[in-house]
Amino acid sequence: MLLIVWMFHVSYSAYIRNAVAADNALEIRVRGARWNWSYQYPDGTPESGDALYLPVNKPVKMVMSSSDVLHDYFVPAFRLKKDVVPGMYSQIAFTPNRLGEAQVFCAEYCGAGAGPTAGGHFSMLSKIKIVTEAEYEEHLKKIKDIPAELKDKENGTALWGEQLYKGKGCTTCHSVDGSAATGPTFKGVWGRTETLTTGEQIKVDENYVRESILRPQAKIVKTFENGNMPPFVFTEKQVDAIIAYLKTTK
Amino acid sequence: MATVATPGLGGKTEAHDPHESYLAEKGLKSWLFTLDHKRIGIMYLIGVLAAFLLGGILALLVRLELFTAGRTIMTAEQYNKVFSMHGIVMVFLFIIPAVPGALGNIFLPIQLGTKDVAFPRLNLTSFYVWVLGAVFGLYTMIHGGVDTGWTFYTPYSSKFTNTSVIPMLTAAFILGFSSILTGVNFIATVHTMRAPGMSWKRLPLFIWALYATSIIQVLATPVLAITLFLLIFERAFGLGIFDPSMGGDPVLFQHFFWFYSHPAVYIMIVPGMGVISEIICTFSRRAPFGYFFIAMSSLGLALLGFLVWGHHMFVAGMSEYSTMVFSALTFLVGIPSGVKVFNWVTTLYKGSISLKSPMLYALGFIFLFTIGGLTGLFLAMLAVDVHLHDTYFVVAHFHYVMVGGTVIAFVGGLHYWWPKFTGKMYNEGMARAAFALVFIGFNVTFLSQFVLGSRGMPRRYYDYLPEFQSLHQVSTIGSWILGLGFLVMLVMFIQSLQQGKDAPRNPWGSAALEWQTPTPIPFHNFVDQPVITRGPYDYHLATEAELDEGYAPGERPADADD
Ligand SMILES: [Cu+2]
Ligand SMILES: [Cu+2]
Numbered sequence: 001m002l003l004i005v006w007m008f009h010v011s012y013s014a015y016i017r018n019a020v021a022a023d024n025a026l027e028i029r030v031r032g033a034r035w036n037w038s039y040q041y042p043d044g045t046p047e048s049g050d051a052l053y054l055p056v057n058k059p060v061k062m063v064m065s066s067s068d069v070l071h072d073y074f075v076p077a078f079r080l081k082k083d084v085v086p087g088m089y090s091q092i093a094f095t096p097n098r099l100g101e102a103q104v105f106c107a108e109y110c111g112a113g114a115g116p117t118a119g120g121h122f123s124m125l126s127k128i129k130i131v132t133e134a135e136y137e138e139h140l141k142k143i144k145d146i147p148a149e150l151k152d153k154e155n156g157t158a159l160w161g162e163q164l165y166k167g168k169g170c171t172t173c174h175s176v177d178g179s180a181a182t183g184p185t186f187k188g189v190w191g192r193t194e195t196l197t198t199g200e201q202i203k204v205d206e207n208y209v210r211e212s213i214l215r216p217q218a219k220i221v222k223t224f225e226n227g228n229m230p231p232f233v234f235t236e237k238q239v240d241a242i243i244a245y246l247k248t249t250k
Numbered sequence: 251m252a253t254v255a256t257p258g259l260g261g262k263t264e265a266h267d268p269h270e271s272y273l274a275e276k277g278l279k280s281w282l283f284t285l286d287h288k289r290i291g292i293m294y295l296i297g298v299l300a301a302f303l304l305g306g307i308l309a310l311l312v313r314l315e316l317f318t319a320g321r322t323i324m325t326a327e328q329y330n331k332v333f334s335m336h337g338i339v340m341v342f343l344f345i346i347p348a349v350p351g352a353l354g355n356i357f358l359p360i361q362l363g364t365k366d367v368a369f370p371r372l373n374l375t376s377f378y379v380w381v382l383g384a385v386f387g388l389y390t391m392i393h394g395g396v397d398t399g400w401t402f403y404t405p406y407s408s409k410f411t412n413t414s415v416i417p418m419l420t421a422a423f424i425l426g427f428s429s430i431l432t433g434v435n436f437i438a439t440v441h442t443m444r445a446p447g448m449s450w451k452r453l454p455l456f457i458w459a460l461y462a463t464s465i466i467q468v469l470a471t472p473v474l475a476i477t478l479f480l481l482i483f484e485r486a487f488g489l490g491i492f493d494p495s496m497g498g499d500p501v502l503f504q505h506f507f508w509f510y511s512h513p514a515v516y517i518m519i520v521p522g523m524g525v526i527s528e529i530i531c532t533f534s535r536r537a538p539f540g541y542f543f544i545a546m547s548s549l550g551l552a553l554l555g556f557l558v559w560g561h562h563m564f565v566a567g568m569s570e571y572s573t574m575v576f577s578a579l580t581f582l583v584g585i586p587s588g589v590k591v592f593n594w595v596t597t598l599y600k601g602s603i604s605l606k607s608p609m610l611y612a613l614g615f616i617f618l619f620t621i622g623g624l625t626g627l628f629l630a631m632l633a634v635d636v637h638l639h640d641t642y643f644v645v646a647h648f649h650y651v652m653v654g655g656t657v658i659a660f661v662g663g664l665h666y667w668w669p670k671f672t673g674k675m676y677n678e679g680m681a682r683a684a685f686a687l688v689f690i691g692f693n694v695t696f697l698s699q700f701v702l703g704s705r706g707m708p709r710r711y712y713d714y715l716p717e718f719q720s721l722h723q724v725s726t727i728g729s730w731i732l733g734l735g736f737l738v739m740l741v742m743f744i745q746s747l748q749q750g751k752d753a754p755r756n757p758w759g760s761a762a763l764e765w766q767t768p769t770p771i772p773f774h775n776f777v778d779q780p781v782i783t784r785g786p787y788d789y790h791l792a793t794e795a796e797l798d799e800g801y802a803p804g805e806r807p808a809d810a811d812d
Contacts, residue, residue: 013633034410068405068410069403069405069406069410070403070405070406070500072565072640074640074706074708076637076705076706077706079633079636079637080636080637081565081636081637081639081640082565082567082636083565083566083567085494085500085501085566085567086405086494086495086500087494087495087498087499087500088494088499088501088567090567103706103715105706105708106708107639107640107641107708107709108403108640109399109403109406109640109709109710110406111330111397111406111410111411112326112327112329112330112397112712113326113327114327115325118326120326120327120330120712121330121710121711121712122326122710122711122712122713122714123713
């Protein structure tokens with residue numbers, strides 16, 4: 001009996017530590033969408049789902065949401081786990097205290113796509129990289145802008161757009177060779193006239209693409225009603241890069 | 251025989267010779283329209299064993315797919331369906347009805363000293379409702395199955411998956427009714443049909459367990475029915491109760507679901523505990539230590555079971571206070587479970603133990619259930635659960651409770667009562683070999699999963715990181731040993747039916763009432779209405795004749811001795 005009371009007490013106090021964040025905590029937005037994670041740093045800079053960078057010894061608070069089904073952000077190395085629920089924010093707080101890398105899993109079953117290459121619950125993985133404060137700043141600066149090696153190229157912006165297209169998971173739903181997928185193909189997308197579910201006709205231009213990426217549910221292309229494109233967080237420059245790229249996928 | 255007698259409905263003409271076996275009448279019709287609880291129990295038995303076979307094959311497929319990372323034999327979509335169907339078949343078609351529906355139906359009236367259950371027609375109805383549910387379930391499987399897991403969490407199940415969720419929910423809905431009907435029937439039977447002299451204090455522990463289970467079934471299953479009903483409406487008509495984009499709450503579904511499904515865990519395990527209590531008393535030839543405590547702990551589990559559903563949702567986003575309360579209450583569940591294990595072990599102490607196959611299963615149960623229960627306490631610790639929740643640790647934990655507990659108890663009960671209701675002995679050597687395979691296979695399969703889980707392997711993953719591969723392979727190999735064990739057992743039982751020796755009245759020398767009636771059981775269970783003068787475990791009051799194992803000199807099977 002005493003043992004039980006002790007077990008309860010120890011575990012409850014540890015649990016509470018991860019529920020309450022320090023005042024100066026770094027606030028990271030985490031979004032789950034089938035079957036990718038994505039992040040946003042406190043200054044609004046978006047980060048791809050591959051890895052989140054965090055400075056060591058700084059308290060962190062994660063504010064998490066889902067745009068489709070239940071997910072769960074699970075970091076075994078930190079003994080952390082929390083459901084990510086559509087229509088609600090959930091939070092976890094922790095302070096990484098060692099440099100290195102931690103594996104992230106989705107721990108709430110969220111289905112799988114069709115076909116051998118499609119992702120699923122099992123592929124909804126990510127990493128947390130714990131780095132020094134200086135490396136963290138450096139990294140933030142880097143992702144905000146076009147990669148250095150593309151900077152001076154003539155069609156650098158479009159190439160960066162292509163990298164984003166491949167790196168942000170757009171490939172699972174959009175092809176560039178005209179083949180059918182969950183979303184409309186990007187082959188010849190620029191200037192194409194789309195019929196929306198409302199019956200309205202619209203020409204694909206800068207504003208339409210921008211809206212399609214940031215608020216995909218605003219205008220929905222007919223016959224793709226069930227595709228459920230998740231909203232993406234892109235900086236202005238990144239949206240520009242995608243636009244530049246879509247102009248080239250003829 | 252021209253007329254079919256309707257036992258339990260007084261006033262009808264007696265069409266049966268009191269010594270005639272309930273198995274005497276032949277023909278399919280005499281089975282399908284029977285109102286005899288023993289025959290209904292046997293039909294249940296065949297049904298749940300078929301379900302177990304199906305669920306077992308699905309389990310082997312799941313393990314086979316996980317033998318290597320990436321694709322082994324199926325795609326991710328197929329995998330999701332197979333593990334979902336495994337869970338649904340095992341939970342709704344097998345484990346919930348297994349002990350009450352099959353063993354309970356056959357032995358509850360006999361242990362009470364009566365002719366039948368209180369409502370024989372309701373009993374047959376509940377079996378056919380079960381069949382109807384099973385048909386719906388099989389129909390769904392043929393039409394592609396579902397991929398939601400047996401938990402049907404929203405909004406995935408209500409909006410996102412394109413599999414046949416509605417027919418499957420209907421199946422579970424129907425099966426729920428079957429479970430309620432059995433529960434009502436048992437409660438009424440225990441209250442009104444006890445033989446003269448069968449006071450509450452003389453009730454066998456198996457009856458206490460079934461009684462507690464029936465109460466949970468009657469109280470909790472309607473909640474499941476409503477939940478599934480709401481989900482069907484949500485999916486079919488976009489009701490919006492669980493859909494956040496329409497102002498609903500997906501977590502609400504989890505509350506509803508676990509409000510049934512945690513008590514359901516006790517629907518699954520408590521009857522198994524009852525079986526174990528019987529076996530232990532018979533094979534240590536002793537009254538149980540703390541009869542009253544064992545009986546009351548069944549009721550205690552039934553009650554506490556209703557208060558702890560939130561422990562499935564520690565990471566689901568409940569408030570910190572509710573998680574605290576649920577964690578504390580969950581620790582309390584450990585108490586009645588602990589009482590049981592303690593009392594069983596104490597009963598063994600100084601008993602004259604005979605290690606026949608039913609007893610082996612009972613000892614196996616105590617061992618495996620204790621592991622299952624202790625790991626449950628880890629999971630009740632909030633901070634620990636946060637890490638282990640939805641990993642293979644949880645998978646291993648509930649398989650220790652469900653398979654190591656209920657299935658082992660069910661199989662043990664089958665070995666124990668088999669000679670009584672089939673009238674045949676089985677090959678004890680083969681039974682022991684099967685036990686060894688099942689016990690080893692089970693531990694190899696699931697001990698490795700405890701390790702996997704504590705290293706962070708999440709459940710329901712089609713693919714995994716390379717560092718998990720070797721443990722997954724160990725687990726898959728374990729599943730083959732386990733499967734082989736069940737196969738040997740199946741062959742043994744079939745062989746027993748075909749060429750087994752006729753069983754004597756009381757092969758285990760038990761003092762319990764069901765062993766006092768002839769083998770095979772007469773149509774009305776007893777030749778004359780029994781009058782109860784002592785409890786089922788009162789070995790010191792039982793006469794020589796009652797405890798006599800009933801073998802003619804030299805007839806006792808050689809390998810039946812220890
Ligand atoms: Cu997920
Ligand atoms: Cu539970």
